Structure formats: structure tokens, C-alpha cells
């Protein structure tokens with residue numbers, strides 16, 4: 001099983017963070033007291049293609065990889081040399 005190089009715990013998955021663009025329909029709702037209230041209707045979520053995804057250890061939260069291929073390799077091979085890309 002892969003071991004986190006930071007906390008040495010065995011992990012079977014990584015926590016990934018990815019940037020996205022959220023698209024909303026922004027409109028106003030008139031309340032009963034006559035005031036307007038901002039209303040955000042969610043329309044869509046799109047990934048940002050800037051390759052800044054990070055892959056963290058779910059146990060200690062340390063960022064281990066910035067590269068999906070390296071993260072994959074780590075989970076397949078189950079080990080990792082003491083170097084963070």
C-alpha cells in the first residue's frame with residue numbers, strides 16, 4: 001500500500017484540489033419589505049485548464065504532487081522516493 005512520504009501513514013487515495021470556474025445567473029429578488037436581495041443561481045462548473053491541481057495526503061494534508069501522472073504512479077507503485085516534485 002502506498003505510504004505518505006511526509007507522515008508515513010498508509011494511504012489508498014489522495015485528496016485533489018482543482019480550480020474551477022463557477023457560472024451563475026445573477027439576479028435580484030424583491031423581498032416583502034421592498035428591499036432587493038442578490039440571488040445567485042448556479043448554472044455550470046467548468047475546470048480551469050491551468051494545471052495547478054494539487055494532490056494531498058488525506059491523512060496529513062501535505063501536498064505531495066502537482067502532477068496527475070506522478071500521483072497515479074505513486075498509487076500504482078505504492079512507494080515514493082523522498083522527493084517531492
Ligand SMILES: [Zn+2]
Nearest residue numbers: 004007057060
Ligand atoms: Zn501524510
